[in-house]
Amino acid sequence: MGKKVKKESCPKDEFDPLSIESKTAATAILMLNSPEEEVLAKACEAIHKYAEKGDENKQALMRLGAIEPLSRLISHEDRIVRRNSVMALGVMASNNEVKNGLKPLDVIPAILSRLSPEENVVVHEFATLCLTSLSVDYFFKIQIFDHKGLEALLQLLSSSDPDVKKNSVECIFNLVQDLPNRAAVHRLNGLSPLLELLRSEFPVIQRFALRTIEMITIDRDTSGAFRNIHGFDRMLEVLATKELSDLHEEALKVICNCLDDSESMLLFQRMGGLEQLLQMVGTSTLAEVQACAVKVVAKMALKNENRKILLEMNIEQTLAGLLALRNERLHMAVCQAVSAVCQNPASRDTFRSLDAIVPIVQLLKNEQSELRWAAAEALANLTNSNDRNAVVICKAEGDKLLVQQLRDSCMGAAVHAASVLTNIASQEELRRSILVNEAIPALVELLDSTDNNVLISATQALASLACDAKARQELRNVGGLPALVHLLKSINADILRNASWAVSVCASDEVTAMALCHAGALETLQEINLSSHRKNKFSILALQKLLDSNLSLKYSLTGHLSTIDIISDGFYDPGQIKMGHRVPSLVEISAQEVNQHRATVVVNGKPPDQFITKTSDEPKHDSKMKGKDQKDDEKKNNEDETKPNQEIVVDKGWSLPCDTAFLKLVEEAAESVLPLQDEVSMYSALAIFVCDTMGGRVDPEKLHDFLWELHISELKFDACSNIVLIGKIKKGIYCHRALLFKGIADRIGLSCSLNRGEYNRAWNEVFITGRKKANGFGKPESFIVDLMHHPGELMKVNSPAALAYQTI
Structure with missing residues (x-):
């Protein structure tokens, strides 16, 4: 037997080292709660490697609960644990589910703390990678801004590691999409x-840097700082470097942002930037770069001093040459530049x-709406006060295309198309061509728009086209008048x-004017003109034109008819109505029960079946003296000529x-007055005739004995109506006699006005030419005609006798 070797034994209070081989992510995540630093570091490293393999793995880790312990471990005391946990979280943060899971964990302060200079480059790389992924979400943008993350990111732009630079500048680019961050960078x-x-x-770093500069220079203060730190020099360097051609477009956008003020414009020109820019417009082989260069030209051309240099x-020849190239983006930029350059006539x-x-x-004709918009805007500027350009457009059938733009879903194209039609409509021949292409129905459709710019252009175009009688008739036929009145x-x-x-403009003919009144234009315009804030010169003119087309309303509301206001059949006087109140029609008055109110006096010499309004083409009566036969012949000829367009306006009931x-x-x-040759004699003779017809001379002191009111009441009772025909009045005072004088004078060719005073006072004012002198006739003088007390006497206006006649 061999000799036994004695085993070394561990202390009783220590656990023998245990090597574990795990094959599931769940086990690694459980290890994230270990108190041992080595275990934590290896678990984080394994999770990092697993997450790098794809989005599915990141989602799996998220569902297994990895992000909460990882977000806690990035603040661990051990440097390796911190590094590995930041790497794992940095990779996982690109997944949207992970981003949403991080929101309640308040992880941004911990990540930002990892950007301190004490941390190593790897931590900086993955911490900025994590921030780059999170900074696309508005929730995290606010947190980064609130915790002053921009300052730390800007400091890392000078890092020696390109990955840190790239992540930092990309994160800053994401942040500066919002205004507060743009201002903070400045x-x-x-x-x-x-x-x-x-x-x-590294091109990717250059591109993100340029795109970030482009965003922050939108702010005017930043663009000024850009000039002061020689930003133009750096941009021109980029443009002059062929190897950086892929950055030329972004560099041009930056230049475009920074040319808002005159000082920057002047500096750019002195540096030779304008020449370099125009050279790029003409010679660049990249259409996108050319388009950006043209946009810079367009912006420069908005200033008069720059436009002169261009x-x-x-510059016109350069822009015209670019239109021959086939590139929609370039064409759009050219149209914008043409619009700007055309500010020079x-x-x-x-x-x-x-x-x-x-x-x-x-x-x-292009399918791209933005290009049609830019083209229409260019044409609007080209036709501004230029009739010859308008002719060229119509010869190219541009009027038809412009009308089509009015129905375009792109409201910008419709706005500028309407402006072009406004410019073209100043020429009668071209205006007719526009109307043939059904411009009126298209413009009427625009009146229902909720876009103010559309409404402004559409109403302006209608005003330009409505001077044509055919346009007004078409406007009535398509029901455009109520919509127009509504816009008031x-x-x-x-x-x-x-x-x-x-x-x-539409009120130029009586038919359209009456239709406008029926649509409520008269009441609305009265209301507008009573307001000092809303009243304008056109609202005053519109009200005057409507009243001129209906003298009954005019006399009732204003108390005055001038010498050119010719009373025609159907005229009625319901008495003085305050401005802003509605004047009842004859039909409405006829339906009333006989009452004690003032009678409505009517001037009418036509039978009911002849009540037809004048057409828009009927000329106004001349204020010069004409014989009755001559006036009747002219009237008959005018009616015959306009017969196809006549419309019945009297209620059939x-x-x-x-x-x-x-x-x-x-x-x-006519028989007694017209044979007289002297102007004074004719007015006096007519005055005496009217006085005799209406009850004869009345002494001022015995006016109360002249029972005219009883006579008028009897006429109302006999007619069973509140309407009294003026020819039946045998006892009339000032208001009746003045109206009869005006009615007869207008028919026999004498010129006079009709004015209403207070308490049934009314008078006629006539102009008498002075006696003939060696060098011509004397200055005409105004007189008031006495029809009551001294019939036939002509009193100078503002004389004591005239004032006594006009007032009580």
């Missing part, structure tokens, strides 16, 4: 280390001479102004009786 002087990364030998370098002509307009028109209630000042402008007595008065007045 505050922490982060631009300089980011610019330094452009010298890195024009000296024949001469450039609009230059682009036409370079045949650049037609290619832009053709871009309206808009709180947007531009929409209100343009809608008022469109209404004022009620008809206004013909005032034969009034017609007879007109004939008698």
Whole structure:
């Protein structure tokens, strides 16, 4: 037997070392709770290796509960445990389930503490890797910002390890997508280390650095700091290096951000940046780079001083040449640049001479909505105050394409297309071409839009097109007037102004004006003009045009008809109505029971079946004196010419009786007054005739004995109506006589106005040409015609006699 060797025994209080070989992740995760540092380190290392194999493994570790102990171990006292746990967590954090699982654990402060200079490079690498994965989530962005993580990340940009640099700059890029972080980078002087990364030998680091600089220079303060630390020099270095051609696009975007102020523009020009930029526009073989360069040109061209420099370098020719290339992104940039350059009027002509307009028109056919938008905007600027460019567009059938853009789902394209049509519509021939392509229905559809820019452009285009009678008729037919009137209630000042402008244009003919009134335009405009904040020059004009088309409403609301306001058949006077209140129609008044209120006096010489409104093409009556036969002939000719467009406006359920007595008065007045050659004699003779018709001369002191009210009441009772025909009044005072004088004068060719005062006072004002002198006629003077007390007397306006006649 051999000699026995005595075994060494361990102390009784120590456990014999035990080597365990585990083949499941669950066992490794259980080991994460071990108090032994060596066990913890090996478990973390095994988990790290397992997680690196794929997303499924990361999810499995997550479900087995690995992230809670790992997030605790990254703050462990042992350096190796800390390192291995950070490596494991850094790899796992790229999985979305893991990110969600980390949210309640408040892990960001612990990870940020691992970025301290005392930690080794491996810890920095995986800690920044973890932050990069988490920083795409807004929840973690806030935590990183609140715990001042940006400062630590900016310091690591100068790390000697490229992986740490790459992870740090990528994480910063993710963070600066939000405004607070962009401002923080500027505050922490982060631009300089980011610019330094452009010298890195690793393209991925350079790209992330440029993309980060691009984001933070959106802020104006940062772009100023970029200029002060020689940022333009670094960008131009990148552009001048052919080996960095894949970075040229990002460098150009940075330059574009930093050219907002004049100082930067001037510096960029002095450094030769403009020449280098234009050379790149013309010679670069990468369309994306060319597009970015053109965008920089477009931004520079927005400033007048830069635009002058660009024009000296024949920028129009360069841009026109780029339209021949087939690249949609490049075409979009060119259109934007054309829009900016065209702020110079001469450039609009230059682009036409370079045949650049037609290619832009053709871009309206492109399937890409953003490109159609840019093309429409370019055409809007090209046609601004340039009729010849408008002709070129229409010859290329651009008007048809522009109308199609009005129905485009891209609202930006519709806005600018409407602007182009507004510019083109200033020419009658082109305007008709637009209408043939059904522009009115397309514009009416836009009136229901909720986009203010669309409404502004659509109403402006309608205002430009509605000066054509056909356009107004089409606008009525497609039901566009109610929508237009509805926009008068808009709180947007531009929409209100343009809608008022469109209404004022549409009210040019009586048919459309009446339709607008039926849609509530009159009441709405009255309300607008009573407001000092909403009132504008177009709302005032629109109200005036509507009133001019309906003299009954005009006289009732304003108390004044001028010499060019010719009273026609169907005119009625319901009395003074306050502005902002509704004036009842004749049909409504006819339906009322006979009452004690003021009678509505009507001037009418047509039978019911002839009540047809004037069409938009009917000319206004001349204020010059004409004989009755001549006026009747002209009236008949006008009615014959416009007969196809005439529309009946009188309610079929009620008809206004013909005032034969009034017609007879007109004939008698014409026979007695028109043969007189002297202007004064004619007015005086007509005044005497009206006075005799309405009850004769009335002494001012005996006015109360002139029982005109009883007479009017009898007429109302006999007619069983509150409506009284003026020809039947045999006892009338100021208001009745002034209305009869105006009604007859307008029919026989005499010119006079009608004015309402208080307490049934009304008067007529006439202009008398002064006596003939050696050098011509004297200055015309205004007179008030006396129809009551001294019939035929003409009193100078504002004289004591005139004032006494006008007031009590």
